[in-house]
Amino acid sequence: MLEIKNLHVNVGDKEILKGLDLSLRAGEVHAIMGPNGAGKSTLSYALSGREGYEVTEGTATLNGKDLLDLEADERAGEGVFLGFQYPVEIPGVSNMNFLKTAVNSIRKYRGEDEMTAVDLLKLVRSKAAELKMDPEMLKRPVNVGFSGGEKKRNEMVQMAVLDPCLAILDETDSGLDIDALKIVADGINRLRAPDKAILVITHYQRLLDYVVPDHVHVLADGRIVKSGGKELALQLEAEGYAGLGIADDAA
Amino acid sequence: MAATIEAERQVEEATGDYKYGFITDIETEKAPKGLSEDTIRFISAKKEEPEWLLEWRLKAFAYWQSLAAEEGEPDWAMVNYPKIDFQDIYYYAAPKSQEDRPKSLDEVDPELLATYEKLGISLDEQKVLSGVAVDVVFDSVSVATTFRETLQEAGVIFCSISEAAREYPDLMRKYLGSVVPVQDNFYAALNSAVFSDGTFVYIPKGVRCPMELSTYFRINEANTGQFERTLIIADDESYVSYLEGCTAPMRDENQLHAAVVELVIMDDAEIKYSTVQNWYPGDKDGKGGIYNFVTKRAACRGVNSKVSWTQVETGSSVTWKYPSCILQGDNSVGEFYSVAISNNYQQADTGTKMIHIGKNTSSTIISKGISAGHGQNTYRGLVKVLGGADDARNFTQCDSLLLGDQCGAHTVPYIEVKNPTAQIEHEATTSKISEDQLFYCLQRGLNTEEAVALIVNGFCRDVMQHLPMEFAVEAQKLLGISLEGSVG
Ligand SMILES: Nc1ncnc2c1ncn2[C@@H]1O[C@H](COP(=O)(O)OP(=O)(O)OP(=O)(O)O)[C@@H](O)[C@H]1O
Ligand SMILES: [Mg+2]
Numbered sequence: 001m002l003e004i005k006n007l008h009v010n011v012g013d014k015e016i017l018k019g020l021d022l023s024l025r026a027g028e029v030h031a032i033m034g035p036n037g038a039g040k041s042t043l044s045y046a047l048s049g050r051e052g053y054e055v056t057e058g059t060a061t062l063n064g065k066d067l068l069d070l071e072a073d074e075r076a077g078e079g080v081f082l083g084f085q086y087p088v089e090i091p092g093v094s095n096m097n098f099l100k101t102a103v104n105s106i107r108k109y110r111g112e113d114e115m116t117a118v119d120l121l122k123l124v125r126s127k128a129a130e131l132k133m134d135p136e137m138l139k140r141p142v143n144v145g146f147s148g149g150e151k152k153r154n155e156m157v158q159m160a161v162l163d164p165c166l167a168i169l170d171e172t173d174s175g176l177d178i179d180a181l182k183i184v185a186d187g188i189n190r191l192r193a194p195d196k197a198i199l200v201i202t203h204y205q206r207l208l209d210y211v212v213p214d215h216v217h218v219l220a221d222g223r224i225v226k227s228g229g230k231e232l233a234l235q236l237e238a239e240g241y242a243g244l245g246i247a248d249d250a251a
Numbered sequence: 252m253a254a255t256i257e258a259e260r261q262v263e264e265a266t267g268d269y270k271y272g273f274i275t276d277i278e279t280e281k282a283p284k285g286l287s288e289d290t291i292r293f294i295s296a297k298k299e300e301p302e303w304l305l306e307w308r309l310k311a312f313a314y315w316q317s318l319a320a321e322e323g324e325p326d327w328a329m330v331n332y333p334k335i336d337f338q339d340i341y342y343y344a345a346p347k348s349q350e351d352r353p354k355s356l357d358e359v360d361p362e363l364l365a366t367y368e369k370l371g372i373s374l375d376e377q378k379v380l381s382g383v384a385v386d387v388v389f390d391s392v393s394v395a396t397t398f399r400e401t402l403q404e405a406g407v408i409f410c411s412i413s414e415a416a417r418e419y420p421d422l423m424r425k426y427l428g429s430v431v432p433v434q435d436n437f438y439a440a441l442n443s444a445v446f447s448d449g450t451f452v453y454i455p456k457g458v459r460c461p462m463e464l465s466t467y468f469r470i471n472e473a474n475t476g477q478f479e480r481t482l483i484i485a486d487d488e489s490y491v492s493y494l495e496g497c498t499a500p501m502r503d504e505n506q507l508h509a510a511v512v513e514l515v516i517m518d519d520a521e522i523k524y525s526t527v528q529n530w531y532p533g534d535k536d537g538k539g540g541i542y543n544f545v546t547k548r549a550a551c552r553g554v555n556s557k558v559s560w561t562q563v564e565t566g567s568s569v570t571w572k573y574p575s576c577i578l579q580g581d582n583s584v585g586e587f588y589s590v591a592i593s594n595n596y597q598q599a600d601t602g603t604k605m606i607h608i609g610k611n612t613s614s615t616i617i618s619k620g621i622s623a624g625h626g627q628n629t630y631r632g633l634v635k636v637l638g639g640a641d642d643a644r645n646f647t648q649c650d651s652l653l654l655g656d657q658c659g660a661h662t663v664p665y666i667e668v669k670n671p672t673a674q675i676e677h678e679a680t681t682s683k684i685s686e687d688q689l690f691y692c693l694q695r696g697l698n699t700e701e702a703v704a705l706i707v708n709g710f711c712r713d714v715m716q717h718l719p720m721e722f723a724v725e726a727q728k729l730l731g732i733s734l735e736g737s738v739g
Binding site for chain 2 (some may be wrong): 049073076081082084101109236
């Protein structure tokens with residue numbers, strides 16, 4: 001489903017990803033772990049098309065379609081969703097209005113009719129309820145004054161409403177208390193489906209207790225240096241990167 | 252605009268087919284170029300004005316001449332433009348005749364039509380706006396007539412200012428120039444001398460105007476907006492909401508616009524005045540565009556009187572405009588909500604004056620300035636509390652948003668307080684649309700233009716929510732369109 005081959009990405013003049021290969025099949029959940037500065041966020045930005053992340057070599061395709069050729073909003077239209085490590089505040093724009101605009105922009109990209117306001121309200125309310133978000137939060141401006149946990153929950157609500165086929169979650173679990181962590185895990189598990197792929201970037205095993213990955217990869221110094229099953233995460237937790245022979249300041 | 256059309260349709264339905272419509276057959280006529288006593292006599296004669304009004308104009312002209320000779324046009328605003336040659340301007344042109352207008356939309360600038368399309372303006376409205384000779388399909392004159400009858404039943408007077416000069420001389424003599432005196436400033440004096448037309452509204456005691464009044468209803472006179480004069484009087488316990496301008500882009504061959512708006516508000520009365528200004532802003536290189544030098548002022552004369560100015564200024568190449576409130580009556584309230592955009596090479600120097608005279612008067616100022624391209628945006632505001640204004644209160648918030656790094660935002664607040672019981676609060680912020688915000692929106696599927704429009708509308712929310720509902724929906728789209736191409 002997602003095929004990444006020999007991906008090289010520069011930020012500024014610096015090469016951050018140095019020939020990264022990764023392949024996700026439909027229905028799978030993959031976890032990426034790795035030391036700080038290894039290039040995990042860079043990978044997520046390069047895949048979602050952020051400006052300033054220049055691909056110098058390699059390919060990335062989603063269901064056979066060349067992602068790297070598309071603008072960020074077009075990739076979203078193709079079903080790519082990025083859960084942000086630091087969700088952004090948009091003052092004066094209600095969560096509901098933001099979701100309405102997003103849903104309809106994506107529908108427009110796909111050549112579908114706009115969703116009626118009533119249908120949209122129903123959809124958003126039901127997804128918010130599933131993720132135990134207070135419906136009052138939908139009226140508040142996007143992420144403004146939200147606590148860290150509320151922001152991450154909001155990311156999960158957005159993900160549920162937009163229903164992507166590829167979700168990349170960059171440290172969505174960082175800084176969460178145990179209840180918020182369960183909500184995030186629940187959001188991810190609800191998205192799991194035979195026709196979707198999920199890439200979870202995390203530093204901690206504790207998320208993987210709730211979201212059991214099919215594969216775990218270690219990203220260090222711009223490449224995938226080790227892959228394995230869910231037990232690899234446990235091994236990392238016990239032994240650290242040094243135990244795998246990876247210097248902690250790989251970058 | 253869609254809203255006004257809808258209102259017109261309702262009016263039409265309520266009042267049946269039109270019977271009293273008329274189309275005045277005006278030959279195309281222009282006063283000779285330049286400004287002299289003769290020009291003024293010509294205009295006054297064209298308007299069949301009473302003698303006193305001609306005298307009034309001539310006095311204004313004499314004053315303007317003395318100003319022009321002594322100091323010339325004012326230059327204190329933070330705007331730059333070439334000196335205006337006042338002798339190189341036509342001061343009166345009759346509306347174009349049907350024959351001179353485009354025959355169909357095919358003859359209208361496609362770029363203009365594309366913008367109408369984006370604003371969701373219907374074909375009939377597009378015809379009216381772009382000056383296509385309209386037929387019975389959309390007869391604005393008949394609509395205006397039926398509309399007026401409904402108002403007449405309520406006792407509301409809503410007519411052109413020339414007509415008011417002939418039909419309601421007592422009201423006109425009493426109030427014209429009573430809020431913005433002829434000697435107020437250079438452009439007010441010029442306007443007083445040569446105003447070509449405008450709107451007169453009188454809401455009698457105890458009447459809540461049964462509908463929102465809009466300049467758009469007087470489309471027949473839309474071409475005479477160069478030196479517009481508006482006078483609105485709200486008698487005791489009355490209320491009116493007035494909409495000026497429209498979201499559709501206005502092309503005009505006249506480069507200089509100098510309007511005067513006077514509002515008079517009596518005991519327990521309220522005027523809500525909303526403006527969307529979308530005159531031609533000039534092209535991407537700053538060529539062309541309208542100079543918009545406006546004097547707007549409201550006199551809250553009565554106790555518990557209230558005025559609220561809401562403006563969305565997206566057009567014109569140079570804007571110079573300070574809708575003000577004179578809070579004379581005890582407990583009177585003045586509000587100013589403003590969004591001003593300067594994109595490309597547009598310059599806007601705008602703000603308000605709140606003059607607290609009565610006891611327990613309060614004022615609110617919320618100003619949102621958006622600069623993009625090489626645009627320059629200045630908020631200039633005065634809050635003045637006089638000695639007798641016990642317990643006056645003011646809250647001011649000025650926020651500036653920058654798109655790109657070639658543009659500028661400036662805030663020039665003046666505060667003069669002569670009464671120790673006054674409470675004055677001032678907050679100001681300057682921010683940029685961040686790359687983070689843009690990418691967040693793009694990642695959720697919005698394209699760059701949608702993202703900018705969304706973020707800017709969020710920034711302007713506190714102002715937009717004071718616009719009448721349907722006007723607000725259009726104004727939201729307009730903000731996005733005005734900033735197209737400013738990012739990415
Ligand atoms: N805009 C930028 N300018 C310069 N260097 C950058 C920029 N963005 C990222 N980098 C560098 O790229 C490297 C990889 O950063 P990245 O954020 O991808 O790491 P990460 O694996 O996500 O780390 P963490 O676990 O701390 O989130 C780091 O050395 C970082 O300093
Ligand atoms: Mg990171």
